[in-house]
Amino acid sequence: MFIPHSPKETEEMLQAVGVKSLEGLFEAVPKTFRFPKLNLPPGLTEMEVVEHLQEMADANESVRELACFLGAGAYHHYVPAAVDSLLRRGEFYTAYTPYQPEISQGTLQSIFEYQSLIVGLTGMDVSNASHYDGATAAAEAAVMAYHHFRGKRTRFILAPSVNPQYREVLRTYMNGYEGLEVSGDEGAPLHSLEELEPLIDMNTAMVLIQYPDFFGRVSDFSNFAAKVHQAGALLAVSANPTALALLKSPGAMGADIVVGEGQPLGIPLSFGGPYLGFFAVKKDFVRKIAGRLVGETVDAEGRRGFVLTLTAREQHIRREKATSNICTNQGLLALAATIYVSLLGKNGLRQVAELCYHKSHYAAERIGSIPGYELVHQGGFFHEFVVKCPQNVEDINAHLLDHGILGGYDLGRDYPQLKDHMLIAVTEMNSKDEIDYLCETLEELSHD
Amino acid sequence: MDVPEHLKYAKTDEWVKVDGNIATIGISDYAQSQLSDIVYFEFKVDVGEEARKDKTIATVESVKAAADVNAPVSGVVVELNESLNDLFETINTDPFGAAWMVKLELADPSEVDQLMDAAAYKKYCEERGH
Numbered sequence: 139m140f141i142p143h144s145p146k147e148t149e150e151m152l153q154a155v156g157v158k159s160l161e162g163l164f165e166a167v168p169k170t171f172r173f174p175k176l177n178l179p180p181g182l183t184e185m186e187v188v189e190h191l192q193e194m195a196d197a198n199e200s201v202r203e204l205a206c207f208l209g210a211g212a213y214h215h216y217v218p219a220a221v222d223s224l225l226r227r228g229e230f231y232t233a234y235t236p237y238q239p240e241i242s243q244g245t246l247q248s249i250f251e252y253q254s255l256i257v258g259l260t261g262m263d264v265s266n267a268s269h270y271d272g273a274t275a276a277a278e279a280a281v282m283a284y285h286h287f288r289g290k291r292t293r294f295i296l297a298p299s300v301n302p303q304y305r306e307v308l309r310t311y312m313n314g315y316e317g318l319e320v321s322g323d324e325g326a327p328l329h330s331l332e333e334l335e336p337l338i339d340m341n342t343a344m345v346l347i348q349y350p351d352f353f354g355r356v357s358d359f360s361n362f363a364a365k366v367h368q369a370g371a372l373l374a375v376s377a378n379p380t381a382l383a384l385l386k387s388p389g390a391m392g393a394d395i396v397v398g399e400g401q402p403l404g405i406p407l408s409f410g411g412p413y414l415g416f417f418a419v420k421k422d423f424v425r426k427i428a429g430r431l432v433g434e435t436v437d438a439e440g441r442r443g444f445v446l447t448l449t450a451r452e453q454h455i456r457r458e459k460a461t462s463n464i465c466t467n468q469g470l471l472a473l474a475a476t477i478y479v480s481l482l483g484k485n486g487l488r489q490v491a492e493l494c495y496h497k498s499h500y501a502a503e504r505i506g507s508i509p510g511y512e513l514v515h516q517g518g519f520f521h522e523f524v525v526k527c528p529q530n531v532e533d534i535n536a537h538l539l540d541h542g543i544l545g546g547y548d549l550g551r552d553y554p555q556l557k558d559h560m561l562i563a564v565t566e567m568n569s570k571d572e573i574d575y576l577c578e579t580l581e582e583l584s585h586d
Numbered sequence: 587m588d589v590p591e592h593l594k595y596a597k598t599d600e601w602v603k604v605d606g607n608i609a610t611i612g613i614s615d616y617a618q619s620q621l622s623d624i625v626y627f628e629f630k631v632d633v634g635e636e637a638r639k640d641k642t643i644a645t646v647e648s649v650k651a652a653a654d655v656n657a658p659v660s661g662v663v664v665e666l667n668e669s670l671n672d673l674f675e676t677i678n679t680d681p682f683g684a685a686w687m688v689k690l691e692l693a694d695p696s697e698v699d700q701l702m703d704a705a706a707y708k709k710y711c712e713e714r715g716h
Contacts, residue, residue: 288630425626425628425647451652459645459652459654
């Protein structure tokens with residue numbers, strides 16, 4: 139284990155906090171719980187352990203057996219078998235960013251290509267090598283905006299239509315900065331972005347919106363971006379990468395930072411992770427971003443090669459003055475996304491997006507015509523939509539699960555105003571039969 | 587190593603030139619040669635802002651390191667050498683001339699007296715080795 143403190147430093151720190159010994163730090167934990175006697179059963183053979191674990195795994199309900207209409211940030215897409223097979227090659231199988239270009243050209247090139255794909259999808263100039271997930275990438279956007287204005291702008295505005303978990307993680311990240319105001323998401327969840335405009339002032343560092351938003355809605359935010367820029371603030375957009383294969387890019391509409399969850403790009407749902415956060419910016423901000431960057435160069439003999447670049451921003455050089463202490467990337471999952479997008483190609487990814495779009499619109503039209511169910515949003519959407527239900531979403535989902543259907547997200551969990559509202563996601567994985575079956579099953583509950 | 591006679595120097599390798607109540611600040615030839623090739627420069631203060639002694643007024647990034655430029659004396663920022671945003675290479679080629687960084691209106695002229703003169707700074711650099 140690497141212990142960075144000398145005994146003298148440890149002593150000084152203990153003195154500073156007024157504790158006599160290291161053990162004293164744990165006094166808040168009652169003695170009986172500090173080293174409890176573990177009452178473990180006798181060991182099992184490997185065969186027995188495998189059987190036991192299999193039993194536990196079989197207790198899970200998975201999207202392999204269920205018709206899945208749940209999204210809300212993680213989406214069920216088809217992952218070609220080649221993704222996993224290439225991913226598990228020994229040459230690639232590491233979670234870490236390689237430091238030494240002499241021995242890591244393959245991995246570095248794959249990260250460079252990942253960055254290029256993200257730049258292409260988002261319409262930005264620079265992408266880093268990735269973050270943990272969409273939520274942490276969104277939080278890093280706020281950290282960057284804070285440092286961009288040297289802490290002089292203290293207001294961060296979050297649209298209520300940004301994924302509630304992302305907003306929560308962002309608040310946690312920004313918790314240690316003094317005098318910040320993170321607001322904007324207290325209002326009616328389904329309002330349009332224009333409602334946020336009165337909040338944007340000369341003290342605003344960043345405005346965060348989502349595209350398509352948490353409710354699946356899509357709108358051109360170019361005018362809104364202009365309003366944000368008039369106040370000199372930065373516009374960060376959390377985007378769904380599948381949608382970007384079909385829709386106008388956030389970069390084209392004036393986003394300064396584009397972040398998002400990369401899971402839809404060839405990464406299985408896996409009960410919640412590990413996932414992939416992507417983070418891209420306009421060139422002006424390249425020295426302010428967190429994370430690693432791989433650049434293309436030539437070696438002493440003029441041959442094309444790849445290296446980590448602009449590392450002076452990072453904590454091992456800039457120490458406490460670095461924008462962020464996060465240098466870790468999701469190397470393996472970024473590779474999965476790279477392989478996935480490469481396999482599908484530009485047209486293939488667009489085809490996936492079109493299938494999602496058309497199937498979800500078919501589903502929305504059918505569900506909207508069931509008595510008791512009502513589509514809340516009449517404008518454009520991508521592959522997710524909000525339905526007002528005739529009863530409690532929890533009860534409806536229990537009924538659906540009895541019929542082998544994983545129902546939509548219960549929006550009342552995050553938005554009290556949206557009690558009895560369900561967020562339904564439809565992807566290329568949902569056949570027409572499945573959608574029809576969902577509608578029939580919902581219809582059984584249309585009358586109390 | 588170049589150490590112009592008419593300037594004052596700080597332990598953190600900034601130089602100061604005083605004209606009336608205006609102090610011009612940059613980094614020394616020793617500092618730029620230690621950093622080697624500069625690849626980026628950024629101001630950390632704006633015109634009109636008060637820069638206290640030892641506060642970071644700019645950062646310099648080279649292929650080897652990132653370093654802060656600190657105000658050797660206190661004062662209100664009256665001018666920034668904006669050309670450095672693009673022409674940061676001049677920090678390597680002309681640290682005492684074209685690469686001046688910030689002009690301050692001195693808050694306390696006695697702070698200048700606490701800085702080293704050329705002879706003392708030269709000795710200070712030699713002690714640290716080249």
